[in-house]
Amino acid sequence: xxxxxxxxxxxxxxxxxxxxxxxxxxxxxxxxxxxxxxxxxxxxxxxxxxxxxxxxxxxxxxxxxxxxxxxxxxxxxxxxxxxxxxxxxxxxxxxxxxxxxxxxxxxxxxxxxxxxxxxxxxxxxxxxxxxxxxxxxxxxxxxxxxxxxxxxxxxxxxxxxxxxxxxxxxxxxxxxxxxxxxxxxxxxxxxxxxxxxxxxxxxxxxxxxxxxxxxxxxxxxxxxxxxxxxxxxxxxxxxxxxxxxxxxxxxxxx
Amino acid sequence: xxxxxxxxxxxxxxxxxxxxxxxxxxxxxxxxxxxxxxxxxxxxxxxxxxxxxxxxxxxxxxxxxxxxxxxxxxxxxxxxxxxxxxxxxxxxxxxxxxxxxxxxxxxxxxxxxxxxxxxxxxxxxxxxxxxxxxxxxxxxxxxxxxxxxxxxxxxxxxxxxxxxxxxxxxxxxxxxxxxxxxxxxxxxxxxxxxxxxxxxxxxxxxxxxxxxxxxxxxxxxxxxxxxxxxxxxxxxxxxxxxxxxxxxxxxxxxxxxxxxxxxxxxxxxxxxxxxxxxx
Numbered sequence: 070x071x072x073x074x075x076x077x078x079x080x081x082x083x084x085x086x087x088x089x090x091x092x093x094x095x096x097x098x099x100x101x102x103x104x105x106x107x108x109x110x111x112x113x114x115x116x117x118x119x120x121x122x123x124x125x126x127x128x129x130x131x132x133x134x135x136x137x138x139x140x141x142x143x144x145x146x147x148x149x150x151x152x153x154x155x156x157x158x159x160x161x162x163x164x165x166x167x168x169x170x171x172x173x174x175x176x177x178x179x180x181x182x183x184x185x186x187x188x189x190x191x192x193x194x195x196x197x198x199x200x201x202x203x204x205x206x207x208x209x210x211x212x213x214x215x216x217x218x219x220x221x222x223x224x225x226x227x228x229x230x231x232x233x234x235x236x237x238x239x240x241x242x243x244x245x246x247x248x249x250x251x252x253x254x255x256x257x258x259x260x261x262x263x264x265x266x267x268x269x270x271x272x273x274x275x276x277x278x279x280x281x282x283x284x285x286x287x288x289x290x291x292x293x294x295x296x297x298x299x300x301x302x303x304x305x306x307x308x309x310x311x312x313x314x315x316x317x318x319x320x321x322x323x
Numbered sequence: 324x325x326x327x328x329x330x331x332x333x334x335x336x337x338x339x340x341x342x343x344x345x346x347x348x349x350x351x352x353x354x355x356x357x358x359x360x361x362x363x364x365x366x367x368x369x370x371x372x373x374x375x376x377x378x379x380x381x382x383x384x385x386x387x388x389x390x391x392x393x394x395x396x397x398x399x400x401x402x403x404x405x406x407x408x409x410x411x412x413x414x415x416x417x418x419x420x421x422x423x424x425x426x427x428x429x430x431x432x433x434x435x436x437x438x439x440x441x442x443x444x445x446x447x448x449x450x451x452x453x454x455x456x457x458x459x460x461x462x463x464x465x466x467x468x469x470x471x472x473x474x475x476x477x478x479x480x481x482x483x484x485x486x487x488x489x490x491x492x493x494x495x496x497x498x499x500x501x502x503x504x505x506x507x508x509x510x511x512x513x514x515x516x517x518x519x520x521x522x523x524x525x526x527x528x529x530x531x532x533x534x535x536x537x538x539x540x541x542x543x544x545x546x547x548x549x550x551x552x553x554x555x556x557x558x559x560x561x562x563x564x565x566x567x568x569x570x571x572x573x574x575x576x577x578x579x580x581x582x583x584x585x586x587x588x589x590x591x592x593x594x595x596x597x598x599x600x601x602x
Contacts, residue, residue, distance in 0.1 A: 123471050150477050161472035163464075178381075179477040224476075 072135040074099050074232050074264045075120060080129035081288075082115055089115045091288030092129065097232070102258060102265040104275040104296070106310060107285035108319060113268040114158075116285065117234055120266070121155060122146050134231070151179070154225030154233040154263075158240055160217040162209040162224075168195070169205035172223045180228075194223045198253050215246035219253065226257050233258060235267035239274045251277045272311060275299075284310065286319065367559045368551075374479070375486040384487035385494075392453050392488070392554075393495030396445075397502065399452060403444050404436075404503040408510025411435055416519050428519070429526045430533035432511035437538040438597075441504040443590050445496065446549035450582035454557040457488055458578035461561025462571040470562070485558040489551065496550030497543045504542060541597050548593065549586050556582040 075097040082090040173187035198219040239247035279296040309317030515521040564574035
């Protein structure tokens, strides 16, 4: 059996009296595209931030490529992050830098690549997400939301990571742009041979990009299985979520 | 965190006592909150210092911040200094004339500006302009996940964002204070010569004769400390900013007020210390 690229073992995270993650167990294999579903406030983003090392769990362990990185710091964490890409929900592009500087940020700052070479790499990567070189010198505020997502995707794949996280990749986009982003995610993840973990509540996106789907509810993974059986999961919670019904075991977050 | 937990205790107590909080619990919760906040700020300051004085340095970022903090603050510092110097000369003249001591205007103006007002006014102006600005910028970065993005791209926010602002502030503040000193003294000279009928040459000679290197050094040392205070408060409050426009606005206000109070408090402490050691 191969070592999973990412493994979460009984991960718990609380904020004061609020227990957000109550023991998450999850495995992601190399080349797998896993989508984690969950309603608003179910702890998806917290789980992702723990996996990325942006938060430290109160309990449990996180393994990256077999290595325990739960409380890693310094060079160990930096080495892990070199192999991880991340597309944030808001894009999280740096306002003060141009598009190409955003895309090649890691190359410029961590790898200390020459600016000329980094710009060439950035323009090449922008092409992969269907953006022309004319965008390279613009600032994030000068481009549309869909283009910002593409730039953010380009930034997450430029260093050819082994694992890419996508946090609500289609939120705030119109259906056509959202579908184009889904296509780009599939294309780029496949061409890199990377594993992908996406968190979303957009079922159309989940159906399109996932090999496997997991559902997070009240801080625990309550279902995990192949994407093609999501409509016949046999789990009432998953069923209610997939069909977007207000009636069922999950109470609407209003 | 402790403060909010304390608040919950107070809130529970309030409910039990029908709206009359136990004053001891309130004082206890507020004190715990204050101490933990001071502790967090101090740890943050030590972390910024540790990153600011060890490699790797983002020189381009330091330079960019120096232009922002130093160059763009010149108008506000210059204008404040000229008016403070002018008002100081008028008040000293008014007070001195009661004892026939008008001739001390140049010496007291130069002493007041270099040892005290040049640095303090610059510190206060930058607490408003720079500390609030840094806090709002970093706060906006925090709530739009840009700081998380920095970390995932293997760049420490302490090294890439906070240390350059800290270094830029402790370098730019002394330079601004030198400018404020010169312009402040010039403000006093302008009023004295054109409104109070002082002889220009005599005024300048008295100023130069009275001024010592120590007077200037005292102001510059204060400026370095004020720079550290202003940058640290801005970065700290920005880093802790809560989500939304209200959160970022609150962080900017807290940074400005905190920096201004700390500028005045550290100024007093340093003035006492310098008098004690005869500097």
